[in-house]
Amino acid sequence: MKLLRIIQAALCVLLLLPFSVGVSLASSGGPALPQQSWGFHGPFGQFDTAALKRGAQVVVEVCLACHSLKYIKFDQLKQVGFTEMEVNALASTAGKNRKDALLSAMDADAAKESFGIVPPDLSLMTKARKGYENYLYGILTGYxxxxxxxxxxxxxxxxxxxxxxxxxxxxxxxxxxxxxxxxxxxxxxxxxxxNFNKFFPGNFFAMPAPLAADGQVTYRDGTHGSIAQMSHDAVTFLAWAAEPTMADRKSAGIKVILYLIVLTVMLYAVKRRIWARIHH
Amino acid sequence: MFKSIMAWVDERLPITEVIKSQAIEYPTPKNLNYWWNFGSLALMVLIIQLVSGIFLAMHYKPDAKLAFDAVEHIMRDVNWGWLLRYMHATGATFFFIAVYIHILRGMYYGSHRSPREILWWIGVIIFFLLMATAFMGYVLPWGQMSFWGAAVITNLMSAIPVIGEDLVVWVWGGFSVGDPTLNRFFALHFLLPFVVIGAVGVHVWALHAVHSNNPEGIDLEHKDTIPFHPYYTIKDLYGMGVFLILFCVFVFFAPNFFLEPDNYIQADPMKTPAHIVPEWYFLPFYAILRSIDFLGQMSKLVGVIAMGAAIAILFVLPFLDRSPVRSFRYRPISSKLFWIFVVDCFVLGWVGYNPADAVVLGSLPIVYVGRAATAVYFSYFFLLWFITVFKIERPLPVPKSL
Amino acid sequence: MSMVDQHEENRRDFLIMATSAVGAVGVAGAAWPFIRSWSPSADVLAQATTEVDLSSIQAGQMVTVPWQGKPVFILHRTTQQIEAARKDDGDASMRDPEKDAERAKKAEWLVLLASCTHLGCVPQPIGTGEYGGFLCPCHGTHYDTSGRVRKGPAPKNLAVPHHEFKNDKTLVIGKALA
Structure with a gap:
């Protein structure tokens, strides 16, 4: 009986969830975003190292021409599976050294002159737009x-x-x-x-299609660089860049939740034993 | 050894006696249900917020040029920094979940009725302090929502006749929200939780003076009470376990669920996001504010007054309800009104989340829904008074004891 | 309270003990992230090493580079300086006897933590003290061309920080921690 009550309380809280999700989906106009499957979503989802390495290559070779990722240093790419030599090679394609941040070669004034705006930093991009990864994928493929x-x-x-x-x-x-x-x-x-893009609110924006041709990036691992493949990889890498601690968070989370379940079950048993003295 | 030290201390400061009378033997109704857990849950979240907040402050920089980067520094570089920050952000949400349920529980079982008015008032003050603290805390990450939320909410004060405009400039410390604003909000966000702690102390003091209400809403005889320890210590601990599981699911697996994407864009005073929304816990009040839009010049002032009144009316609630019976268990009309009120709060929240010019259910401008829901909100308080003062409601028979 | 089963009350309740133990583990575990949040963060750890380009430092020249927030002297020693240092290797009067070869991994490069072992002042550059070495201005300690204390109040030689020659031109001071 008491347990039922607590479930009721939890349900009240959960009532909030569909309500806000429903609203946020309903309020975005335009065509529905492509719903890609992202292996790193969900409580057990982790990043695919191969995809991250490919994505890093796309981001460094293509995106970095105009955009920066100011919160990521080349050296950090070791965390996604690159060796020090590969990191050095990647850094030198961008004219940088491995201790530098992933900053664009284009300076802000020049960018403003040619595009009218300074291209936004991409470090947090997958967290900073409604639709998250699917939105970015939509932008990259929506030309x-x-x-x-x-x-x-x-x-x-x-x-x-x-x-x-x-x-x-x-x-x-x-x-x-x-x-x-x-x-x-x-x-x-x-x-x-x-520049027309199906998924950009208002349809026109300053960025010309960054991934315009199949095979624009020659992947080191031999994967064929279709636009869809490059977009998916680039977004995967940007998702990592937005929160490099995600893997730590999830692995800690699973341990914490399992621990709490054990503790709570034990507390419930103790509670029943103690209260048995009253409801006999 | 320990006994003799305690004896020495007790002669000078009666710690043992206070703990014994207030925390161990303190007589508590034996029929409290799980809705009574939310007071201790709110206290637990307060402690989580204090500890995580103090540690965050050790890495944060309250400077308009550095604040956004400082939060990312915490997220990326500081050991377990992501946990501190997600705990604190999710903690704000769970604080309000606990507090709202705690308030609604009081309203349903008549915990605000005589002789518990002062206890209730202190609670309303705590609620108000919490809203102020949460609002200022939300400004600190200095994202787009932080900035524009601060701009909109501080601008509410400009509705005050005569001094409004000057008052806003004074609060900002400039001609718009800026570095001075961020700096003072940080100082206050650090200070207010300690004020809340003090207020919670008085809240508990007031509670222990008049003792807990209970689901029956009746005054209990001593035989119907049980010692707080171990019965309610263990029940509260069990409740905390359940609550923490839910809390941690969000902290570890959906930490951005309650955050807006726009707040991951650094504050830009030159550009307002297309659709700004406050945090979910302010949405019902925000909806009330926006639903007053039909009074021309006066709309702004009346809207602000209505929003303030929506909270302030809680202060007079103990005097609006004139029924001889406290608990809504025995009040057929009041309990129905109560549930309408609860649903109405959700409707207001939904209205607040949507853009002001949204159209719902085919062709209905959402502002009409907002106006109706605002009317329902205030009607609850009026009707509660009306049906009790004119004795329209006939309470069911109430048991004399358990 | 009369319903309380005395027997049960007096028994050492395993369940309650176990639950308390599990709870205590949780509280200790929850404290850990807070404690760890004080340890040097990733961006600080990334500063654990300093790379120095040696190609532009001429023989006889000394540069001061910051490493972990402290000054480090890098001296490109001349043959005379090396010889002066080696000559005194066996000096019995030395307060903190050390062989020059133990201090300089490569004879022509001397790397010193520029913090006087007396009270932490930064000594003056090469050639300012007796023995052709460094003089600490605060309390007059003289260090020789190997950075060993020879005169004055300091108790120990200038410390040699961990360093490695990545190649002929690049010196890495410190150990990588990140």
Missing amino acids: LKDEDKAAVDRALEDDTVSDAEVKELAMLLSMDPHHPDKIREVARRIKSGD
Whole structure:
């Protein structure tokens, strides 16, 4: 009976959870984010070393051109499985030494001049956006393919976009077909060279597609660098960079919870024994 | 040896007697249910917050240029720093879970009724102090939500006629939220928990003067009480075990569940996030504030007053309820009103979480839901008075003893 | 209270003892992260070693580099300085006798923790003291060209911090801890 009561209390607390999750999903507009499977999610999930090493390569060779990861030093990459030699090699591709942080070669003023904004630091990126890893994956893969761009150009060839073309573009751009004017305007901006991304709120932003071609990064482990593969690896690495202590946290957590369960069961037994003196 | 030392001390300071009378033999109702655990649970979280907070302060830097990096330094470099910080952040959430249940338990079983008004008032003061402490603590990581939360909440004071604008500048120590604000909030966030400890001491003192209420809401004879130790020490410990399991699930496996992604972006005074929300424990009050938007010029002031009144009304609650019976177990109408009130708090929270211009259930602007829920919130207190002062509610027969 | 089973009360209750023990382990375990949070953090540990590029230090030249927040003298010794140090190896009057070869891993490089063993002042550069070595300005201790105390109140030779030559040009002071 008493146990039932405590379960009731716990349920009250848990009531909060679906309620806030539901709301946060409902409030984000635009197409649904791709739901990737991330091996490091969940209480037992750990990072895949091979994916981390590949991701580090993508981040250093591609992202670091404009973005920094100011909270990560090259030396720390030993934690994801690189040897000191590999770390040195990776650091030298970025023109750095292994004691340096992963800072972009591009300075803030130059970046502001060419993009209009300073590219944000990526150290915490997977924790700093709604949708987390899936959002970043969506951004990396949400650009238009060349044939999609060609389709947009075709639609605009005669300078007008017919209703049939609006329908086609709506599919292509994952936009609401009930707002043809908006689609027409977006098509014009795409043609003029603005960077369109399905998953970015507002669709246009300063970053041109960073991973634009299959095989853009030649992986050292021989994995084929498709855009999806590179994106997944890069996001995996960024998730590690956002919280390098995650593995420690989870392994400590499992021990702590197991300990607490044992202790609580024992306390419950003692409680029953002591209270038996009253309810006999 | 130990006995003779204790005898010497007891002659000068009666420690043994106080412990014996207040913690061991202290007569406690034997029929308390598990809802009575949440007082000791709140105390446990207070201790977790104090200890983790003091250790965090040893690594934190209350400087607008350094604060955000200092938190990441704690998360990445300090040994077990991630645990200290996640404990403290999750602790704030669990503090409010415990305190809200503790308050609702008091409201349901009539623990605020005579002769426990002062006990109740001290509790409301503690609640208020906690909200202030939590608010200032949330500013310290100096993320976007920290900054804009601080900006919005401090701006509430500008609603005060005549002195409002000057008062806000005084609180900020500048023309906007900035380094001086962060610095003083850190000092107060460090100080207030010790004030809370003092207030908790008085709360317990007041409790022990009038003794615990119980689910029946009746005054108990001595035969219906049991010594606090070992009965309630063990029951409280067991409750703490269960509570800690839930707490640790969040600390270790979902530490960012109650945090907003925007707070992992460093504060930027030039750019407000698209959708700012307070921490969940402020959402119902935030919803009340926002639901007063139909009074033109006066909306802001009235909204702030309504929000303040939503908390302040707890002070007069002991006098609103005129029923001869304390416990809602024997009060058919009050207990239904109570559950409507609880659901209403969740509705207000949901309204507070959503953007002010959200549209729900097809085409219903959420602000209407907010207004209705605000009306329900205050109606609870009015109706409680109304049905008891005019004796509309007929309490069920109450047992004389257990 | 009359219902209390006296027998049960008096028995050493194994369950309660065991639960108390498990609880005590938990409290001690919970204290550990707090205690450990005072130990040097990862960024501090990363400063445990200092790498020095030796290629620009000419013979006879001395540089001072910070290592773990303390000054370290790196002296590129001339042949005369090495000989002066070795000549005195057998000096029986030395307060803290040590052979020069034990102090300088490579004869031409002398690495010293620049903290006087008397009361912790930083000695003055090479050539300021008698014996061609270092003079501590605070209380007048003289160290020779091997950093050994020869005169004055200091009890011990200047300490030689742990150091390794990674290659001909690079000196690493300290042991890596991270």
